[in-house]
Amino acid sequence: MAAEIGHLSLWLALAAALCLSIFPLVGVYRGINAWQWYARPLAWVQWLAMTVAMVALGYSFYINDFTVSYVANHSNSALPLGYRISAIWGGHEGSLLLWGWLLASWAAMVGWLSRSVPLEMVSRVLAVMGMIAVGFLLFMLLTSNPFDRTLPWFPLDGADLNPLLQDPGLIVHPPMLYMGYVGFSVAFAFAVAGLLAGNLDPAWARWARPWTTVAWCFLTVGIALGSWWAYYELGWGGWWFWDPVENASLMPWLAGTALIHSLAVSEKRNLFRAWTVLLAIITFSMSLLGTFLVRSGVLTSVHAFANDPTRGAFILGFLVVVAGGALTLFAVRASALRSDGGFKPLSREAFLLGNNLLLLTAMAVVLVGTIAPLFFEWMDLKISIRSPYFNGFFVPLTFVLILLLVPGVFSNWKRQDGNTLIRRIALLVPAAAIAGWFAARIPEPSPWQGVLAIMLSLYLILAHGDDVLRRAQAYNVGLAAGLRKLGRSYWGMVTAHCGLAVMVAGITLVSFHEVERDVRMAPGDEVQLGDYRFVFDSLDEYRGPNFDSTRGHFQVFWKEEQVALLHPEKRTYHASRQVMTEAAIDAGFWRDLYVAMGEPLKGDNAWAVRIYFKPGIRWIWLGALIMALGGALALSDKRYRRQKFASTQTGAGQ
Known part of the structure; x- marks a missing residue:
């Protein structure tokens, strides 16, 4: 029933x-x-x-x-x-x-x-x-x-x-991710509604902005949870694989990040209206494209849900109708979206526009890298696009994005004095360079790309610290009172940007300093990995609610002091008879110790064992959570709790 x-x-x-x-x-x-x-x-x-x-x-x-x-x-x-x-x-x-x-x-x-x-x-x-x-x-x-x-x-x-x-990740990851995906439908609906009305004024942006920020926060947390789940569940030790379905969630996140910043300009200055509407359409279209990729059967992924071309054709047709209809309406109404105001090349608006273009370029890079193999396959060409392509574009784009963030934060709306801006940045660059040089030598010297990434992360954090102090002191009521007067929307921006810096630092540390060993081990064997000694202590059998498990016991020593006891597993599920690897992780703020058991080998109860030392990997997910916290702080700003709309909007478009 x-x-x-x-x-x-x-x-x-x-x-x-x-x-x-x-x-x-x-x-x-x-x-x-x-x-x-x-x-x-x-x-x-x-x-x-x-x-x-x-x-x-x-x-x-x-x-x-x-x-x-x-x-x-x-x-x-x-x-x-x-x-x-x-x-x-x-x-x-x-x-x-x-x-x-x-x-x-x-x-x-x-x-x-x-x-x-x-x-x-x-x-x-x-x-x-x-x-x-x-x-x-x-x-x-x-x-x-x-x-x-x-x-x-x-x-x-x-x-x-x-x-x-x-896995517990299944309980929280899909709802969080889908809340972000689906939440961008609100921004899309407001954009189309504004086009239908022929009126997209600052009041429209002020109301659409918090809904967009909520969706962005959920998608940020959802992507972070998915990365964390893949890290500890799949047993391969990575946190991002540039898998097509991973990319499907990243594309609307990049477009949504650009949309949030564009809405800020539309709200504050009544500019970028056409750009904001276009971003809202692109963002939701990327969400629908992700749905198509996951459910159409056109790609193979551990994350994909379905393999049915009929379903894929339906979703593709729906995507064409939704995106095509919205873009057609946008083209018809484009003349009504022109802004009367302007801004100088050196202004906050200009830097925000530059950042938006970088974010959309990054989205286009991911889109091409995800879709191109499908076209190659259609032409009977087996060409795959892997990490070198994505990293080759994404890393420099991220560096330039951070470089533009700081002058964007320092600049005034409409016009900014160039000499003042240069003086402020000139004080920060040497401090960030010196601090970054020393920080990049921990735990060992990094290549120049790593040094530059750490410098830029510290540059971003120091710049926001400087800006917070200057703004608080400008109230002339004392530092503590001045800090309390700063709006939550501002604190949200600072927090989100610092979260980005933490994430970049974490990616840098784990990319350049992780240590991996694939070894043959039997009970009683030990392996040295840097300053850590991994001892394979014993094996036992364990029966779960719906699986049987062979569980290893590893002791980990640092300078003869035991710091962890890890229990990786090899599970065989009763119903499907599938064999799964359950990695064991000793998590820490500065590093993770990671052990995964592969396949049993001949002789002496030996196993293929993969061991990792991963410095700073937790900073990746911590940075994502800090960014989402920044969005939540911005949402709590009082102006979003007292929405007031111009009365002239009533009756518009009739």
Whole structure:
């Protein structure tokens, strides 16, 4: 019965989404207020129906209803309850249901938190989100229904969840990532709504900006969680592989970062309106492209959900309709988006524009590197694009981005005195260079690329420290009181930029100073790795809830002092008989010690063992979390809690 309730709820959600995409918009253009008032209730009805569908699927997993095909394919009676529930989004159909539920949740939140926004704007925004929901619900119901049953013949037990996904990371990573993906639909909807109204003023940017920042924060955390999950779960010791599906999440993040900064200019100076709208369209289009890549079967990835060209064709068509329709509307309305104001080549606006161009260039590099192999394959050419290509472009672009960040922070809006800017930067460069030179020699001397990266990281942090002190002292009320007067939006910017510096420092340390050894070890053997001595103490057998494990015990010594006891595993899952590697990690602020067991070797109970020393790797994820914290601080700024819109916006576009 739960499956039938869930299936019916999806059809009800589709009906609500259809009504939401039509009636409020017709009400706007015919001046029928009653039809516009339907927008919020319809969004809430859609969310309620999708919530019922999510609960119904979760209940089917809870009771092990293997007559539901999706449950039978992604669960097992021996699967722990936590993984059974998170298996809701462990496969294609369920993850698509999560996508749709989050889209409905964003629409419901927009309806709930938009009381101060003119009704016509809310109606347009929610109508656009309703149109997007219609596309995804049709895709789900016609090609990917999670409530399909296998009757009258059904398995007595399920095939089990993919062992790679039987990890706490599955519980939090996909919802976080999808919250970011789907959240950019709000910025897209506001952009299209503004184009429909023919009016994108600073009030529009002020309201769209916090929604965009929320989505960006979730996507930042989601990407960081995915990187962390791959690091400790896959057993290969890396944190980023330039995998196509990893790239699929990075592209909307890069475009979304540019969008946040462009919205700041549109809000403050009523400039870059056309650029901001275009970025909103690109950002959400990249989110849809990621969905296409993951579910179309056009690529092979450990992260990919589906291998069905029919589904891929549907999503590709939907992407063309959404992006193409928005770009067409943008072209029609382009003349109305021109700004009357201007700015000098040396100003905050100019530096923000430069940074945006760098971010979009980085996105284009990732896009080409991800899509090009597909075109080569279409022409029967087997050409792969790997890390050297991405790193060759991405590293210098990141360096230039950091170089432009500092003068952008120091500069005034509209015009900046060049001599003042040069004097401020001239004081910072020697300090950052000297400090970076010494810092880059720890734990051992770095190559010039590493030295430069550390210098730039310290340059960014020192610059923001200098700017904070100058701004606080400018209030002439004492340093402590001046610091309290700085707005949360400003603190959010400082925090996010410092998070970027921490991340770059972490990437530099682990890239240039990690040590790896692949060795043959049997109980009683030991290996020296720098100052650390790894002793293979013993092996034992362990039985988990749905797997059998061979577990190794390693003692780690630093200068004859035991600093860690590690227990890597080799698991064999009962249902699928898949063999998985579970790495053991001694995590620390300055370094990680990492041990993974490979395959058993002949003789003396020996194993292939991979051992790593990874300095600074935790800084990568710490930097990402600091960036997300910066976004959260910016969201808490008081001006976003008191939204006021110009009354002239009411009636615009009729």
